[in-house]
Amino acid sequence: MSDYLAGLNPAQRDAVETTEGPVLVLAGAGTGKTRVLTTRFAHLLLTKRAFPNQILTVTFTNKAAREMRERLHRLLGQPVEGLWLGTFHALCARMLRRFAERVGLTSDFSILDTDDQFRLLKQIMEAAHIDTKRWPANALMTQIQRWKDKGYLPGQIPANESSDFANGKAEALYKAYQDRLKSLNAVDFGDLLLLMVNLLKTDAEVLSTYQRMFRYILVDEYQDTNLVQYYWLRLLAQGHKNICCVGDDDQSIYSWRGAEIENILKFERDFPGAKVIRLEANYRSTAPILAAASHLIAHNEGRLGKTLHPGRVDADGEPVEVVAVWDSEEEARMIASRAESLWRAKHKLSEVAILVRAGFQTRAFEERLMVLGIPYRIVGGLRFYERQEIRDALAYLRLLALPAYDLAFERIVNLPKRGVGEGAMRTVHEAARAMNIPLYAATQKLVAEGGFKGKLRETLRGLLESFARWREELALRGPVVALETLLDESGYLAMWKADKSPEAPGRLENLKELVRALADFETLPQFLEHVSLVTENEDQAGDDKLSMMTLHGAKGLEFDTVFLPGWEEGLFPNQRALDEGGNKSLEEERRLAYVGITRAKHRAIISHAARRKSYAGWQDAIPSRFLDELPENMLRHSGSAQTQPYRQPHMSAGFPVLAKRPARASKIPLGARVFHQKFGYGRVIAVEDDRLDIDFETSGEKRVLDRFVERHDT
Ligand code: ATP
Ligand code: MG
Secondary structure: OOHHHHOOOHHHHHHHHOOOOOEEEEOOOOOOHHHHHHHHHHHHHHOOOOOHHHEEEEOOOHHHHHHHHHHHHHHHOOOOOOOEEEOHHHHHHHHHHHOHHHHOOOOOOEEOOHHHHHHHHHHHHHHOOOOOOOOOHHHHHHHHHHHHHOOOOOOOOOHHHOOOHHHHOHHHHHHHHHHHHHHOOEEOHHHHHHHHHHHHHHOHHHHHHHHHHOOEEEEOOHHHOEHHHHHHHHHHHOOOOOEEEEEOHHHOOOHHHOEOOHHHHHHHHHOOOOEEEOOOEEOOOOHHHHHHHHHHHOOOOOOOOOOOEEOOOOOOOOOEEEEEEOOHHHHHHHHHHHHHHHHHOOOOHHHEEEEEOOHHHHHHHHHHHHHHOOOEEEOOOOOHHHOHHHHHHHHHHHHHHOOOOHHHHHHHOOOOOOOOOHHHHHHHHHHHHHHOOOHHHHHHHHHHOOOOOHHHHHHHHHHHHHHHHHHHHHHHHHHHHHHHHHHHHOOHHHHHHHOOOOOHHHHHHHHHHHHHHHOOOOOHHHHHHHHHHHHHOOOOOOOOOEEEEEOHHHOOOOEEEEEEOOOEOEEOOEHHHHHHHHHHHHHHHHHHHHHHHOOEEEEEEEEEEOEEEEOOEEEEOOEOHHHHOOOHHHEEEEEOOOOOOOOOOOEEOOEEOOOOOOOOOOOOOOOOEEEEOOOEEEEEEEEEOOEEEEEEOOOEEEEEEHHHEEEOOO
């Protein structure tokens, strides 16, 4: 037997060696599906069934494509050129460029990003006299994307898929949008597949070109394909039917992006006689990790059903740890110090991952890792302080602290849009240069001396006045209140609230997290200094870094040690997901938990906090119901915090609610006389958790955190 086949089990070998005809590998996490696909590729080459460019391989992410390329390289002992290996989008873009004229484009067409897409749609809506306040352009964008995911061009939308957006004008707007794209020689992301599928359907020559070219088709993470992707695969494979898809229904986590698990069932219908292969040995995880994951996912209904047993020789291992911590800070400390110990013990950091449910969670870990000097990377996203909405808010704060900060001024002067255009900014720049003063001061002068007219003048005057007010707020009520006020009054928060794109809720969560982070500092300059240090620290040398990413981004990956923080009701399962999709979403959340646990090879450490800081102070957190769904005999509990277990009665409208209760009452009682470093002596007039309202003798009423004051009445 050839070397590369030797390491496979019989079922895997079967999946590799059944080269002709349709094959569906349906198997649980870590059973070697991706490995089968890579080996199959090598097998096709080495047995001379195909040249590299005759195999079409679809991965779910660019990262996965890179990894597969590397695995192939290792397996074959040399790099392979001319591969058709990549994501659906990347592959379609390449095909479309070759036949661009046939869809009315030229081969150098551009691919719009979501910003451009949005702007274009808005223009089109305005031209059609549609009130974009009532009918937000983003909602139309989502609708169009949905149609594209299902493969509908304008004019092809069936009645039951139509939309009542803008009184039924959505389809006409869709058409206008597509026409406009064409006249710009541009496509959006969804078009890559849509136009390609349509071309394959209508142009026999193109279809036969690609059908003959790709003698074999390989698809990873098949459970997460959407309809239009499925059509594309079906068209390309229709001739020879040499298509091999691997997937796991339990890992379908992208239904919110249009993925259709039914594609698995369709496969057997559209490719009759397809060989279905099941892999049952998991080679990734130890027995306890596997048992925990299997037990959990068994709570889902309507699964296709699979058996999974440990395939590793050293399968017995440590139990899955469940750590109860007091709050998110303790969680960050616990995880960072555990990571540090592993690092000290010469474990590779690249084998350690922290997998979060929501992007905002990374902030606490990032700061802690930074303090300990542990290199990390955020996979598939930006570091917390580099995220757009955080940079915007920081620009506001910087300008608040330092009016001469020109970069900050430029960033926010027209954010949200206030009608301060390039012309106005040119005037400001010229004045600033001429007088050798900062932009902010130049604007002040121009406004005061009639340098601007009409509405623009009022807008800028309003903005300057707001800043003056926010500075006052900062001085009187501290940075947290100032930030909350300015986010609100500037319209910045409203901008994201009105935004209907899928990223918007995450951005709002990040902004809330920024407020929480700021609450740990007494002054704004201290905080800004901290942020600069944290962000400067950036490019830590070397490749050996800990990985942090969302659970969604972790699909297909594996790590020796996996931390799974934040297993609390509301956070995970995620309340927003539950609100939107009910029981179906709960099952998807559970699949996400399954994906998370099964990323671990040796150690899985789940944690949950007894309380979380929120806008309104502290909130008790209830441990995730998923913890109750893990097999007790595979777990080891530890941690400092006493928490109440998840119980069904905590339900409102079918969903659990976070129990609200002051988590830490201040030791300082009402009426106490206190001393504050900055504000001097005063008397406590209200107590809310650990926040005190104090009437200071010289500086008036203020709200402060109790840890910044001392009692002085005894
Ligand atoms: P996922 O569902 O998470 O994508 P998968 O089914 O694609 O998982 P792989 O990533 O291909 O699984 O394999 C999981 C791990 O098991 C890898 O480290 C792989 O090298 C190893 N593995 C796969 N098959 C075998 C085998 N027959 N013997 C030993 N190790 C194997
Ligand atoms: Mg895989």
